Amino acid sequence: MPQINLKVNGKEEQRTVPDNTLLVDFLRETLGLTGTHVGCDTSQCGACVVHVDGVSVKSCTMLAAQADGCDVTTIEGIGTSDNLHPMQEAFHEHHGLQCGFCTPGMVMSAIEFVSKNKNPSEAEIRDALEGNICRCTGYHNIVKAVQSAAQKMGG
Amino acid sequence: MPEGISNEGIGASVRRKEDKKFLTGKGRYTDDISRPGQLHAYFIRSDVAHANINSIDTSAAAKADGVVAIYTGDDVAADGIGGPICGWVVPNRDGTSTHEPPHPILAQGKVRYVGDHVVAIVAETLEQAKSAAELVKISYEELAPVVDLAAASSGAQIHDGMAENRYFDWELGDEAGTEAALNAAARVIKLTVRNNRLIPNAMEPRAAVAEYDDISETYTLYTTSQNPHLTRLVIGAFMLNIPESKLHVVAPDVGGGFGSKIYVYPEEAVCTWVCKKLGRPVKWTADRTQSFLSDAHGRDHINNVQLALDENNRITGLRVDTLANLGGYLSAFAVVTPTYLHGTLLSGCYDIPVIYTNVKGMATTTAPVDAYRGAGRPEATYLLERTMDAAAHEIGMDPAEFRRLNFIPKDAFPYQTAVALQYDTGDYEAPLDRALEMIDYKNFEARRVEAAKRGKYRGIGLSSYIEACGIAPSAVVGALGGRVGLYESAVVRVDPTGTVNVFTGTHSHGQGHVTTFAQIVADKLGIPIGNVEIIHGDTDRIPFGMGSYGSRSLAVGGAAISKAVDKVIEKGKIIAAHLLEASEADMEFRDGKFTVAGTDNEKSFGEIALAAYVPHNYPMDRLEPGLEETAFYDPLNFTYPAGTHVAEVEIDPATGVVEVVDWACCDDFGNLVNPMIVEGQVHGGIAQGIGQALLENAHYDEHGQLLTASYMDYCMPRADNLPSFKVDYTVTPCTHNDLGVKGCGEAGAIASPPALINAVINALSPLGVTDMSMPATPEKVWRAINDAQASAAE
Ligand code: FES
Ligand code: FES
Numbered sequence: 001m002p003q004i005n006l007k008v009n010g011k012e013e014q015r016t017v018p019d020n021t022l023l024v025d026f027l028r029e030t031l032g033l034t035g036t037h038v039g040c041d042t043s044q045c046g047a048c049v050v051h052v053d054g055v056s057v058k059s060c061t062m063l064a065a066q067a068d069g070c071d072v073t074t075i076e077g078i079g080t081s082d083n084l085h086p087m088q089e090a091f092h093e094h095h096g097l098q099c100g101f102c103t104p105g106m107v108m109s110a111i112e113f114v115s116k117n118k119n120p121s122e123a124e125i126r127d128a129l130e131g132n133i134c135r136c137t138g139y140h141n142i143v144k145a146v147q148s149a150a151q152k153m154g155g
Numbered sequence: 156m157p158e159g160i161s162n163e164g165i166g167a168s169v170r171r172k173e174d175k176k177f178l179t180g181k182g183r184y185t186d187d188i189s190r191p192g193q194l195h196a197y198f199i200r201s202d203v204a205h206a207n208i209n210s211i212d213t214s215a216a217a218k219a220d221g222v223v224a225i226y227t228g229d230d231v232a233a234d235g236i237g238g239p240i241c242g243w244v245v246p247n248r249d250g251t252s253t254h255e256p257p258h259p260i261l262a263q264g265k266v267r268y269v270g271d272h273v274v275a276i277v278a279e280t281l282e283q284a285k286s287a288a289e290l291v292k293i294s295y296e297e298l299a300p301v302v303d304l305a306a307a308s309s310g311a312q313i314h315d316g317m318a319e320n321r322y323f324d325w326e327l328g329d330e331a332g333t334e335a336a337l338n339a340a341a342r343v344i345k346l347t348v349r350n351n352r353l354i355p356n357a358m359e360p361r362a363a364v365a366e367y368d369d370i371s372e373t374y375t376l377y378t379t380s381q382n383p384h385l386t387r388l389v390i391g392a393f394m395l396n397i398p399e400s401k402l403h404v405v406a407p408d409v410g411g412g413f414g415s416k417i418y419v420y421p422e423e424a425v426c427t428w429v430c431k432k433l434g435r436p437v438k439w440t441a442d443r444t445q446s447f448l449s450d451a452h453g454r455d456h457i458n459n460v461q462l463a464l465d466e467n468n469r470i471t472g473l474r475v476d477t478l479a480n481l482g483g484y485l486s487a488f489a490v491v492t493p494t495y496l497h498g499t500l501l502s503g504c505y506d507i508p509v510i511y512t513n514v515k516g517m518a519t520t521t522a523p524v525d526a527y528r529g530a531g532r533p534e535a536t537y538l539l540e541r542t543m544d545a546a547a548h549e550i551g552m553d554p555a556e557f558r559r560l561n562f563i564p565k566d567a568f569p570y571q572t573a574v575a576l577q578y579d580t581g582d583y584e585a586p587l588d589r590a591l592e593m594i595d596y597k598n599f600e601a602r603r604v605e606a607a608k609r610g611k612y613r614g615i616g617l618s619s620y621i622e623a624c625g626i627a628p629s630a631v632v633g634a635l636g637g638r639v640g641l642y643e644s645a646v647v648r649v650d651p652t653g654t655v656n657v658f659t660g661t662h663s664h665g666q667g668h669v670t671t672f673a674q675i676v677a678d679k680l681g682i683p684i685g686n687v688e689i690i691h692g693d694t695d696r697i698p699f700g701m702g703s704y705g706s707r708s709l710a711v712g713g714a715a716i717s718k719a720v721d722k723v724i725e726k727g728k729i730i731a732a733h734l735l736e737a738s739e740a741d742m743e744f745r746d747g748k749f750t751v752a753g754t755d756n757e758k759s760f761g762e763i764a765l766a767a768y769v770p771h772n773y774p775m776d777r778l779e780p781g782l783e784e785t786a787f788y789d790p791l792n793f794t795y796p797a798g799t800h801v802a803e804v805e806i807d808p809a810t811g812v813v814e815v816v817d818w819a820c821c822d823d824f825g826n827l828v829n830p831m832i833v834e835g836q837v838h839g840g841i842a843q844g845i846g847q848a849l850l851e852n853a854h855y856d857e858h859g860q861l862l863t864a865s866y867m868d869y870c871m872p873r874a875d876n877l878p879s880f881k882v883d884y885t886v887t888p889c890t891h892n893d894l895g896v897k898g899c900g901e902a903g904a905i906a907s908p909p910a911l912i913n914a915v916i917n918a919l920s921p922l923g924v925t926d927m928s929m930p931a932t933p934e935k936v937w938r939a940i941n942d943a944q945a946s947a948a949e
Contacts, residue, residue: 028187034183034184034186034187035179035181037358038186039358039359040442040443041442041443042443042865044865044866044871045358045443045866047358074180075179076179076181078179079179080179081176081178081179081181088178088179091174091178092171092174092178093170095171095832095834098411098666098835099177099357099410099664100173100174100177100410100665101182101184101357101358101359101411102358102410107178122879126874126875126877127874127875129874132873132874133871133873134358135356135358135411135839136665137835137838137839137842138835138838138839138840138841139877140838140877140879141835141838143874143879
């Protein structure tokens with residue numbers, strides 16, 4: 001069982017994990033960070049997206065051991081309820097969530113996307129979110145939220 | 156309305172109170188809950204569609220690392236554990252009743268679909284349970300699968316004593332009258348329509364955590380349920396045979412349901428059953444493939460339709476013969492969905508003098524089929540709205556005008572349909588007109604010509620739908636074979652300081668009740684919504700409830716809350732009259748104040764609340780202290796939302812891809828409490844309907860293997876498959892609940908598939924294409940184009 005050292009939401013973690021532990025299970029079960037969700041078993045839904053060294057990663061496709069030495073950010077590390085991240089704020093403002101299950105993954109994917117594209121078109125946003133499934137919202141309001149956050153974040 | 160809260164009451168697009176926990180990862184879904192010392196359950200599912208079980212050898216698995224216990228159908232039988240029950244039965248045409256075969260929570264003797272539950276393994280970790288599953292040897296004697304719905308009646312017998320694999324053979328309406336209308340018709344439009352089978356796919360997979368406390372002798376079950384009280388009733392009274400008071404069911408945050416989480420499934424019952432036997436909590440969470448295999452599927456009808464028209468193009472009669480696929484076992488609402496929720500909607504928005512329908516509910520060796528977003532109403536609307544377009548095409552009339560000609564006129568309400576329902580109110584032309592205006596219907600031809608220049612086929616299609624929401628009243632439901640009441644409960648508990656806790660028997664799994672219900676209470680009491688807490692999803696805290704489905708939450712649950720608030724106000728008036736030494740008859744309540752009419756003598760709501768809990772000067776001879784009221788509200792009728800959706804598409808002949816380029820809809824949901832939330836519900840419904848029309852299909856092969864059992868094979872709508880939507884409303888308030896509300900959750904999923912398929916056919920009609928089955932996948936559309944071109948060339 002390898003020992004891994006990583007930073008999660010700014011906090012150093014040193015743990016011993018079985019080799020086959022997925023990053024998502026490590027986050028949810030070992031660290032109790034249950035904001036990252038599991039919606040599928042084929043890496044298609046994006047409910048589990050986190051940032052690893054600033055890049056969006058489906059944490060169900062990565063082993064915890066592969067995150068050794070990395071900087072991992074989960075939804076819990078993005079903003080708090082008194083101090084929402086602009087992307088979280090935009091989802092709230094534009095009703096970009098219903099049941100909330102896809103939301104952490106959506107927010108994480110969207111944040112990385114707008115960091116690279118400050119002034120995206122509707123089509124570009126729809127394209128960028130193609131790896132995340134939401135069954136509730138019909139995406140209309142998610143797209144609006146991402147567009148508005150992109151502007152606020154320095155478009 | 157006092158200063159500062161005017162933007163929070165009924166009619167305001169208040170931002171949702173529930174958002175922040177979800178946005179920050181603090182939601183608490185069932186799989187987020189872990190109990191100390193918990194074990195993990197894993198289910199071995201049948202990998203064959205239809206077979207006798209010869210033997211199950213668990214000896215090697217029992218010795219595997221971490222395994223604590225293994226259970227089979229024999230253990231279930233030995234403990235006398237019952238199965239999920241059917242919540243509604245219907246009479247057959249010959250007067251007998253629905254055939255209700257047993258549905259054991261672990262298969263006994265036979266398996267009836269791929270995914271059927273056969274063995275439960277409980278181990279220290281999920282990985283250990285899964286590894287041990289590899290060591291279980293099950294010997295099957297395979298039987299012929301029954302997959303083809305059209306031929307199911309002649310297939311191998313699935314249940315003992317059930318003739319022709321038919322659960323029921325039900326009818327509604329006037330058969331002789333309808334035949335007479337068809338015989339006398341100037342024209343009869345005939346159509347066969349298939350409603351494709353879908354898988355609900357709430358993003359949160361089903362899960363359960365069960366534990367037993369041997370001191371209080373109480374079970375607690377956390378589960379992904381749309382209606383925790385019914386879960387408690389079914390698991391307690393019908394499956395495990397334990398006192399209901401000893402079973403506490405909590406449905407915490409639930410990540411979408413769409414119908415699939417209404418029902419009680421074997422897994423949660425197994426966890427509850429064995430947590431006591433093992434003396435430790437037991438947890439189970441589905442992975443997505445398990446969800447595909449064993450969540451209740453939706454739709455799957457074949458309809459034969461005959462529509463009679465007179466020489467003025469008025470509809471004179473309708474006959475619909477339906478085969479409904481219900482799968483290997485009868486799920487809770489499997490019987491009512493294709494019958495009373497489907498047959499009764501066949502009049503649509505139209506004045507149809509005579510209707511007859513026959514529905515045969517068939518068993519096949521596939522997963523159980525039950526209510527999915529809309530439940531029966533989408534199936535009825537699809538066949539009717541496809542038929543309306545086929546008729547308009549055949550008589551050469553504009554489809555919008557043909558609908559308009561046949562609409563129930565707005566002065567004809569209340570309108571008694573030929574299929575049992577009485578619509579209380581409506582105006583179907585207003586939303587039609589508005590939707591056509593929003594999409595610029597009259598200039599469509601120019602857009603078609605322009606698209607043709609770019610080599611694209613452009614089409615426009617519409618559907619005018621009606622829905623029956625808030626299924627009710629209990630007496631009628633009971634007379635029609637329902638086994639539950641369909642009221643809703645609410646407790647409004649006012650604190651001494653005037654803040655309010657509302658306990659509702661509905662359940663929110665994304666619909667935003669915490670905000671909508673708080674708006675109703677705040678509006679009526681004249682207090683800020685921040686002073687109102689909505690509590691749901693917990694059988695220990697709420698008197699009783701029927702949960703959320705069928706767009707019943709606001710029209711039934713919200714109305715119950717409103718009624719309880721009225722009782723609070725009535726009691727408050729008596730207290731205020733006493734304090735103000737006035738006559739009760741003179742008391743008025745407005746803007747959060749109890750006032751003596753015509754004076755400025757007043758007491759605030761907060762003062763009255765305090766007096767109720769500190770009853771120093773109190774009408775003790777008349778009233779008990781405290782300020783808490785309960786209401787059970789049983790509606791007089793369904794509510795009837797209606798509207799028109801219009802889809803505009805472009806088809807690329809080179810690829811067959813259908814691009815939805817524009818969408819406009821205008822719905823009448825009665826009064827709107829929170830327009831922002833309503834709009835979100837409409838969007839979600841349309842997306843699911845577009846999914847059905849273009850992408851989604853549950854596909855079994857001829858052996859009964861589900862070929863679409865993951866997101867790699869089952870095509871879910873993603874952001875880049877959908878357009879943005881233009882949404883608007885007209886309002887005819889519901890006449891029989893005091894909020895005047897109707898329900899909005901399912902409308903989009905009901906209206907959108909026919910609008911879209913009508914648009915696809917319209918786009919291809921210049922080629923001579925007159926039909927297209929769902930889903931209109933690129934391959935299917937490409938073939939239709941090529942076949943049409945080939946036959947034109949001949
Ligand atoms: S859980 Fe990772 S993509 Fe679905
Ligand atoms: S909000 Fe429910 S899945 Fe996206």
